[in-house]
Amino acid sequence: MSSTITIGFIPREQFSLAAESLQRIFDYTHIPFNLIVVDCNTPKVYWQQIEQVLDGRSHVEVIHKNHYLTPNQCKNLVIQQAKDDFVCFIESDVIVEEGWLSQLMAACEEHPADVAIPRIIEGRLGETKLHWDPNLGHIRSVQTTDGVKYEILPFTDEQQLDKGSHRRTIELSGEAHCQLYRRSVFDQVAPFDEEVVYLDWIDSSLALYNAKIPVVFEPKSVVHFWHPFPPRRDDLDYFFMRWDLERAQQDLDRIPKKWNLVQVTADLEFAMERNRIGQLHASMEELKALIPPQKPFILVDEDWLNSNEIIEGFRTIPFTEHNGQYWGAPTDDDTAIREFERLHQTGASAIVFLMHTFWWLEYYTRFHDYLRQKFPCVLQNERLIVFDLR
Template sequence: MPTVTIGFFPREQFSLAAESLQRIFDYTHIPFNLIMINCNTPEVYWQQIEQVLAGRSNVKVIYKDYYLMPNQSRNLVIQESNPNDDFLCFIENDVLVEEDWLSYLIQACEEHPADVAIPRIIEGGLGATKIHWDPNLGQVHSVQTTDGIKLEILPATGDQQLDQGSHRRKLELSGEVHCQLYRRSVFDRVMPFDDVVYLDWIDSSMALYNSNIPVVFEPKSVIHFWHPFPPERDNLDYFFKRWDIQQAAKELDEIQKKWNLAQMTADLYFVEERNRIGHLYELREELKAVISADKPFILVDEDCLNGNKIIEGFQTIPFTECNGHYWGIPTDDNMAIQEFERLHQTGVYAIVFFWTAFWWLEYFTGFHDYLRQKFPYLLKNDYVIVFELG
């Protein structure tokens, strides 16, 4: 039977780590060793983790009193693992595995054969169905540019798409790095985990591609990638270090040059989005300062904050609304205005546009003009736009 070590480490926060770790022990039915990276984990979460690890002999804990980024943790796992292992599996601490996930990955490597195996990744908690992957990472072609021959990464098409089909297949680019299985021998040929923070999935994909490392996608192996929204307050220091905008902007240029790419398939939007999420607690305080708990308001957020602690205690009405629930995007300006007026007649105090719905104000220009002409701004920043209706 192949020997395998699982490396377990944080990605952007710590609050899901104990649950994630418990599922690894519950749903992995082959022998394995575990290397647990504790890099300045807040005490409350480390105590939860210790309860999961208690009495287990197949665990090695590596402690650092400072934060490590995911690739730093991956390289530490390689360094600290048994050099005679057949496989190393890297898994981040906000991943929830399903039954026999690891057995399927090893089987795929052995039977395909391949040196790296990638599971099917579901975005969200247990019960979710949305596939999480980067559709921009399909194939690599050489192209002639004014600066000479460069590489171009093309989007996935047809059977390359990970949201289609149920059969394992070869991948030209490995893609998402939330959970990956490697043959130990790969690291004799290439080190795919450079000192990269934001663009780790693109950098490692190109490193494997450049070294002709065969990669297989195994849809039978299912994991869930879940990031709580927003992170707990005691996770924010690590969260903001992980999503440093200046570091990300620097990497966009560095990775493009490193791999001689004609253009990048990523931009700063995702990092900017993560930073907005990290500031949601501040947004809550700003809303509390201008809208008291006894004043109902219309919330335009495409249902992003439904049930979220950020709006707990507020009286929110979704827009559009039917029987108290979010009904969807208006068909046109007239529908938006009519729906707004219907809700306005109920005595709501304000209408709040969350940043996920800012595009409504650009697309429904008639609706936007209608609001601006009739109502003053109560609050306007990068996170919300609030019109006072009273």
């Protein structure tokens, strides 16, 4: 008799991609499955899209909650309802490829293992960059002044998940965006810790390690992890709940104590970056107050916002520019200054640096000095630096 499986479909930080993600699951999963969808105060527009995908489908259960839930809370609801041999948790901003679930099932059955994780690619279909935490490799015990503690070490060269295409056992399960569990695992380990929000992938990895649950990495199973930049406005409330800095700091304080670690392999910076990204809508309002809508301005963003709805209504010039397209970072200060002067002469009213390009001003020091000496800096915060060129 073949094994049965439940897919638990849960939100992570947004809802806007859920219908597309769910449709891909139906289109590219060719083994029977039961589906549990967790709806935790999904904005109406996105829930209607999900309902269209679910319309007429069998073996589907929806868990409705009228308030936001964290990913771990959602997973625990799925565990309570799932009765199949396997449970696959997949977040609603994950896009699956052909045969993704069959490969995970085969890895668990044939390797064998109790948990299987796929190859996770950052970005849309067609992208190739692997998404993983290289710092979460393996564990050793170390003697400290406070007794024996555990130290998390990075992957060694032969362990790295971006190398090779062979199935292999790993000590720590890594990213939580898509994972297949034998249902029996939860007879050995506690459900997901609902106090943990920011460091959920580290916490669940250590729980499996502590219980000696074998985990297999199956690179033939491929999914894509995609988070729009920035999130849409109606996703922002949930997004900021997910990346609350106070809760993130609580995780950073709690996880080392919970698992007797020397230190945790993360810091607050990623949560801070997600917050800055969420605040980009407010940043665009700041730009509107500074730059008249009909005036073009130079945008230094390494093409992050190309065709993004957040810059609709602005007349942006990419820096550097060739035939209206972004042309890459300048080779040196002289190139940056020449390119800037050329674009300034076309009537650009300002030059705007987005947060992830602040390094340009540290790297191209003469270019930075040139701007500071010739033009007033009219806005500088953790998200934007703007020089008025008028």
